[in-house]
Structures are given as structure tokens and as C-alpha cells.
Amino acid sequence: MLFNSLEFAIFFPTVVAVFFLLSQRWRVHWLLAVSCFFYMAFIPAYILILLVTILIDYVAGICLEKVDDPKKKKALLWLSILSTCTVLFIFKYFGFFTGSFVGLADLFGFHLSRPAISIILPIGLSFHTFQSLSYVIEVYRGNQKAERNFIVYATYVMFFPQLVAGPIERPQNLLHQFRDPHAFRYDDVTAGLKRMAWGFFKKLVVADRLALYVNDVYGAPRHFNGLQLSIATFFFAYQIYCDFSGYSDIAIGGAQVMGFKLMENFRTPYYSLSVSEFWRRWHISLSTWFKDYLYVPLGGSRVRKRQHILNLMITFGVSGLWHGANWTYVIWGLLNGSYLVAGWLTKDWRNRLFAGFGLHEDSAIRKAIMLSSTFALTCAAWVVFRARNMGDAWYVWTHMATGWNFHQLATEQFWMRQFPVAVAAILLLEIGQLWDGKVPVPAFVGRMPVAARWALYASFVMMVLMFGIYKQMQFIYFQF
Amino acid sequence: MQNVEKGEGVLLPQAHAAGVASLRPEAREKCSIVSGTAVAEPHRVVLEPWRAVRRITCFFALIIALVFLMNFIITSGLRRIQTSGFGVSNQVMESKVNAQVVITGSSRALSHYDPRVIEAVAGHSAFNLGKNGSQTDMQVAFLKAYLAHNQKPELVIHNLDAFSFVSTHEVFDPVEYTPYLYDHNLYDALWKINPSIWKSRYLPLYGYVVEDMNFSWILGVKGFFGWSPPEDYYLGFNPRSKKWTDEFQRLKASNRQGVRFEIEPGGAEALDELVRLCKQNQIQLIFVYSPEYIEMQSLTQNRAEIFNRFQELATHYDVPLWDYSNWEYAGDQDFFQNSQHLNDVGAAAFSKDLANRLDKYFLARTKTAGDLQAAGAAVRSNVGQN
Numbered sequence: 001m002l003f004n005s006l007e008f009a010i011f012f013p014t015v016v017a018v019f020f021l022l023s024q025r026w027r028v029h030w031l032l033a034v035s036c037f038f039y040m041a042f043i044p045a046y047i048l049i050l051l052v053t054i055l056i057d058y059v060a061g062i063c064l065e066k067v068d069d070p071k072k073k074k075a076l077l078w079l080s081i082l083s084t085c086t087v088l089f090i091f092k093y094f095g096f097f098t099g100s101f102v103g104l105a106d107l108f109g110f111h112l113s114r115p116a117i118s119i120i121l122p123i124g125l126s127f128h129t130f131q132s133l134s135y136v137i138e139v140y141r142g143n144q145k146a147e148r149n150f151i152v153y154a155t156y157v158m159f160f161p162q163l164v165a166g167p168i169e170r171p172q173n174l175l176h177q178f179r180d181p182h183a184f185r186y187d188d189v190t191a192g193l194k195r196m197a198w199g200f201f202k203k204l205v206v207a208d209r210l211a212l213y214v215n216d217v218y219g220a221p222r223h224f225n226g227l228q229l230s231i232a233t234f235f236f237a238y239q240i241y242c243d244f245s246g247y248s249d250i251a252i253g254g255a256q257v258m259g260f261k262l263m264e265n266f267r268t269p270y271y272s273l274s275v276s277e278f279w280r281r282w283h284i285s286l287s288t289w290f291k292d293y294l295y296v297p298l299g300g301s302r303v304r305k306r307q308h309i310l311n312l313m314i315t316f317g318v319s320g321l322w323h324g325a326n327w328t329y330v331i332w333g334l335l336n337g338s339y340l341v342a343g344w345l346t347k348d349w350r351n352r353l354f355a356g357f358g359l360h361e362d363s364a365i366r367k368a369i370m371l372s373s374t375f376a377l378t379c380a381a382w383v384v385f386r387a388r389n390m391g392d393a394w395y396v397w398t399h400m401a402t403g404w405n406f407h408q409l410a411t412e413q414f415w416m417r418q419f420p421v422a423v424a425a426i427l428l429l430e431i432g433q434l435w436d437g438k439v440p441v442p443a444f445v446g447r448m449p450v451a452a453r454w455a456l457y458a459s460f461v462m463m464v465l466m467f468g469i470y471k472q473m474q475f476i477y478f479q480f
Numbered sequence: 481m482q483n484v485e486k487g488e489g490v491l492l493p494q495a496h497a498a499g500v501a502s503l504r505p506e507a508r509e510k511c512s513i514v515s516g517t518a519v520a521e522p523h524r525v526v527l528e529p530w531r532a533v534r535r536i537t538c539f540f541a542l543i544i545a546l547v548f549l550m551n552f553i554i555t556s557g558l559r560r561i562q563t564s565g566f567g568v569s570n571q572v573m574e575s576k577v578n579a580q581v582v583i584t585g586s587s588r589a590l591s592h593y594d595p596r597v598i599e600a601v602a603g604h605s606a607f608n609l610g611k612n613g614s615q616t617d618m619q620v621a622f623l624k625a626y627l628a629h630n631q632k633p634e635l636v637i638h639n640l641d642a643f644s645f646v647s648t649h650e651v652f653d654p655v656e657y658t659p660y661l662y663d664h665n666l667y668d669a670l671w672k673i674n675p676s677i678w679k680s681r682y683l684p685l686y687g688y689v690v691e692d693m694n695f696s697w698i699l700g701v702k703g704f705f706g707w708s709p710p711e712d713y714y715l716g717f718n719p720r721s722k723k724w725t726d727e728f729q730r731l732k733a734s735n736r737q738g739v740r741f742e743i744e745p746g747g748a749e750a751l752d753e754l755v756r757l758c759k760q761n762q763i764q765l766i767f768v769y770s771p772e773y774i775e776m777q778s779l780t781q782n783r784a785e786i787f788n789r790f791q792e793l794a795t796h797y798d799v800p801l802w803d804y805s806n807w808e809y810a811g812d813q814d815f816f817q818n819s820q821h822l823n824d825v826g827a828a829a830f831s832k833d834l835a836n837r838l839d840k841y842f843l844a845r846t847k848t849a850g851d852l853q854a855a856g857a858a859v860r861s862n863v864g865q866n
Contacts, residue, residue, distance in 0.1 A: 006679075006683075020529075184529045184532065186531075186536075189532065417694065417695065418693075454542065458539075458542055462543075462546055462547075462550070465685065466685075467695075469693055470689060471693070
């Protein structure tokens, strides 16, 4: 079930109403049941895959706690990780690796045929697999007690707000919340609903409108001029941010309505002054997952320079592969890794250069240069992320600055009249983000008379309703 | 310092630097709405659950009321528009057309037939019912709606396309029909194509915001306040002022092997239904294949097959088929916008040619009718004498 569907508009209030009407004892059962229903709205049979993952890690968690011998414990952990990852491999990477192998064999003159298996990727597989892995690793490390109640554990993996696109939760944060009592609290409900409304604005008004342009241009980049390629790339940067952070806002807000607190996933990443900062503010739940469970175990930065570089590249390469079974994602990951390495290696040189121009660390010009260069680098990486293949990505990179035609801006689906709405939506987004934290908007709005406050909220809801795109476009991150 | 709003529950103290520390941990950690950065939310409203539920329910009731109001404004506004595309539909649905000759078809009909020329040359009132992006099934539905609200015409000119046998898989610009879904002819045809059309009819705003991405609802709001867009339709005719574009070259480049237009059972049935509809209503029907750019004709792989089907249908039902494939300007790009559409210059020339032919057709028919009448009178007088 998509958040941006009529079905969800009926599903969510029903779930919340019944949740609060039930006694605490039955609430977790209810959440599990509705989460199953939510997931089965996509492809019902795939719930069995989820069940396998849940069973593996549920049993593994209990066994890990019982075993005292460190060697056995480690073996058990690896068995659990490999079992969970096998499910991920079969459904997500089998075609990719066999295809790559056949391609490689072809280069050496061995003409093999691809296996004729076509598997539809279960929605959100990478998200709940990682959440499940996180549980097992934390139990292994002794940071989390094994969950004995299967219903509670299954709900932890399947909690519907974050089931298909995160945030990828840690057991320490979420698991206990299924046992905690959740009273109906007006401020939680309204804060959650406001957060959801903001998420819907990002998804429906910004992301899905920009998607019309991006899909046209990136669908056949050779039919468009440099200006259109540049606009599409700029739009895609906003599309993917609003699509994914919009989903996170709806998930976090939806959970908050029921009194649950999920971890934050984005902190205005395009305001970052470096690529490393960008990765601390973009998809935080995944970045920290990779940091905690891959980068640090590899040695992190407390190793020799060469090893540090290798650790960074491995982490980003795997992160790219996590995003999709395609070489474009791997290259996107490696590109970001190389940005970080280059940034790290040139840090002193850049500082000296800025100092040479008299631009100290707090200088607005220095910040503007850093912010715009970070954004440009990020956009350049998004090209390969969005392109269908490396050929298209190369074409976009090499033609963005050529043949600009200001008379030919529109595309088949995105007419000229859509530009003002798209630009206004981006501006509103930026104003919202710039104000956030700087101007005490909630306090200001809270002091307004009820009529004025309701008028403001109702106007916002109506604006989202009237200017949104409701073609039920999937969230981009569902495919991961 | 305690800020209490009457009848609204208790608002916790305003947070300030020192106050933040005194808030409960969950309040301290509460994230701001937009980015989720850790900013303490200063206003905490504590309400009794039933009051809270009542308040939230009231708010959503307000939203629902606004949705219904907006839907009413948009629908009424679109139905009030006097000009352009909605103006044409409104004239049809308000029984204001009542022409002697009506032209049906797709965007080719819409942009090729100028009723003003037909009226001037052939002396019969005419109106163009062509619809952009429509296939035969929707064209028949619109003709049925026309017949339900207007006097029967003497003649229907149906413009044929190479894609006349392709049925509609997705309705183009469905918002064009949304204000008129009360008409069962349109609704039934749309329902056959997309059963979820009921949502557009019964769920407020659905047809305007879900099914339309081009803000046609803004036209409705403006129309509600008496505004109509500039007129670009003349008795239903919408000329295209653009000169020859590179669309055909691009089409050719991406279809070097040529193009095919499927002959689908649904499309053939729709054309059949059109003929039967005219027969039942005793309306004369003429099939016209209006000019198509000559190079496109050779690019269409199954053109002969499609024309055989046209010919079979015309012969079977005794419907005249006027084919303008070999029109004298069919190879002249100055008369076309793209391979399928004449520009305004081409439309003027074609309309004149067609009107002259229609004039002769009407004359011949009158003459035949007069001859038949005279023959009938002679027979009657002979019978009387005998």
C-alpha cells in the first residue's frame, strides 16, 4: 500500500482509532496484523520471504544469547547474517551477478546464456533485511537483549510506517516501544499529523511533479538539449530528496501519531558544506548502519592512510550496491567514496587556498562556495544514479553545458505551465527548511487564535490537495 | 508565565533557554516538523482524549467541507465557461448547438474542418465535435451525448484516421469530461475504458486533482467568477497556427521500419456502432479520410489493410467514403503542422474543398429527392387515373 493512495487515507485513521481503543496488551498484535495487511497490498506471497527473514533472526537472537563460547557465538552470527543475506541475494542480486558473470565470460570468448529466471524484487527488501541484521548484530554485541516474544519481534521488523523504506531502525530505539504504554496524546497526534502533511507536500507537490520532467528527459536524454538535461538533473536532486525524506516524514509522523518515536533520517542535506557532511545528513539511518556495521569493523579511520581509503571505498561501493542491482549504483557509490577521499586528501590545501583569499571559516562567501560545490558534486553523482545506463550518464555529463535552447524547455508530460508551480514548490520547501529551527514557527503558530491557526493548516492541506500529483507514483526508495 | 487558553486545555510554559531544560525528556527531544532537527517544541497542548478527538474530528470535517466546496466551485465554473474547449462542451451539453451538419473525430477532425466555411459554401449550419486525443469509442460517446441534448443533424461527417480501429486504453485529458459525468453516454463509455471513473464522479475533487495534472481546476475557479479563456474555437473548430515542426522527422528517425496501427476488435466495433447509431436516427453519414502528409502514408505499414476495412464497412452499410489521401497539397509541408495535422492554412484549403464537394452532394441529394418525389407523384397520379 502506498502512503499516497486513497487506500492509505482509509487505512491509517482506522488503524490509529483501533490502536487507541484496544487495551495495551492487544495493541502489538493489532500492529502486526495491519502491518501484514499493509505489506500484502503489494504482492501477498512475498510476506513469506519476510517471514523467513524474521524467523531466521528471531531464532538467531535467542541462540546468540544462550551461547557463551565466543567462537560459537561468532559462527552463529555469521550463519544468521549469511542466511538473511542469501534471501537478499536471491531476490535482489541473482540476476545482476549472473548477468555480470555472463558478460565477463563473453569477454573471454565463453558464450553462456543468462538463466531464464525473472524475479520481482520484494518491496523494501533491503530495508527490513538491514533492520533485521541490525538486531542480530546488536544482540551479538550485547547491546540488546534477545526478544523472546515473537509477535513483538515480528512487529519490530514489520512496523508498517517504516516497513518498506525505513528509517532503518535499531532495536535499542524501537523494540522496547512495542512494550511501552502509549496514551492518546493530543500534542503527539497533531505533531505527527503536521509532520505527515509536510511529508505529503514534499512527495506529492514537489517530488512527483518534478518526476514528470525527470522521467521524460532521463527516459531518452538524447532527445533533449543541454538546458533540459541540466534542469532535469537539478530537478532530480530535489525529486529524490523530497521523495525519500517525504516518505521518512510520513513514516515518522505516522508513528508519532500512535506515540512511537522513529529515528530521524534527513537533516537538510543540501545545506552541507562538504560531501562528508552531506553523508552525515542524508539517509542517516543507512549511513550510520554502514558506519556501525561495516566501516568501523573494517578499521574505520584509525588505520593507515591507504587502508582508510580502502575502507571508505568499500563502504561506499557496498552502499551503492545496496541501492540497486546495477553497475550505475555501484559507480555512484564509488564516486561518492572518491569525493570523500579527495576531500580528505585536499582538506589542508583547500584551507590554505581559502585563507590565501582571506576567507576565514565563518566567511559567508566561503560557505557559499563550499555549499554550491558540494551541491554540484552531489548533482553530478545523481546523474549516474538516475541514468538507465552508463552510456546515458556519460551523454548527460558531456552535453549538460552544450546547446542550451531557452525556447525549448517543456517536455511531453511537463508543460510550461507546470514550471511556475514546480519552482514555487521548491521555494516553499526551502523557506520551510530555512525557517525551521531559526524562526520559532510552531510557537508563533501556536499563539495564533484557533480560527487563524486552523485557516493556516487548512490552507496548507488544500494546497497539497490541489497542487499534488496523485498518479500513485511509487516512492523511489521502494525499489531498494 | 502560564499561558492558558479558555476551553482549550492547558498550554505548558513557553520554552526558553532555561525552560527547555525543565521540560520532560520527550518534549526536549521533540523534533521540529520540517527537518527533524532537535529543536524543543515550546507549545505543548494537553487535552482530555475526548476533547482532543472532537477537535481533530472537527478539523477534518472542515477539510471535507472545503473539499466539497472546492469541487462545487470548479464544476460550476467549468460549466459556466463560454469559450475554448470547455465552451464547446458546454454548448453541446446545454443544447445550444442544433447544427444541420456535425463533424466527429479526433484532433484531426478538430483542426481540419472549419464549419464556418461549410456554412458559407454549402449553406448548412455546421459544428465540429472533434476531440483531441480521442479514439472512435469516445467520439461515438460524445456524438451520443450531442444527440441526447440537441436536435438531430441531417448529416454526420466522421473523420477517419489510420488509428480509427485502435480502441482507447487510457483516456486523454479526462478532465474534459469530468464536469459532465452526469451524462450516461459519456459516463458509460468512460467506465468501459476505466472502471474507476466512478471516483471522478462521486469523490469530490478526484477528477480534477487526481486525474488531471495540468491545473484545469484553475480554469474552473476562474470560470466560477465569470472569467472565460480567450476564444480559440470557432463552432468547435480549433485551428493550429504552427508551421511544420520536426515531429515527423523524429518519428521517422525512431521508426525506420515504419509504423503499424492495430485493428482492434473494440475499435472496429466502435466504428460499427457509429454507423448503426446514425442509421437508427436516420442521419446521413459520410466517412472522410482527411489529408495526411504523403510521406506518412508510405511509412504506415498496414495502411492498405486499414483502408480495406474502411471500404468494407462503407460498402456494407452504404456509407460514402471520401478519401483525401491524394489531396493536391498532401506533399506540401506548408499546409501541415506534422504528418497528421494540417495547419490553419491547410485547414482553410481543405475545408473549402470539402465544402464544395458537400455542396454538390447536397444538390445531388435534393435533386434525387426531388426526382423521387416527382416520380412518386407521377406514380400516384397514374394510380389515380387508373
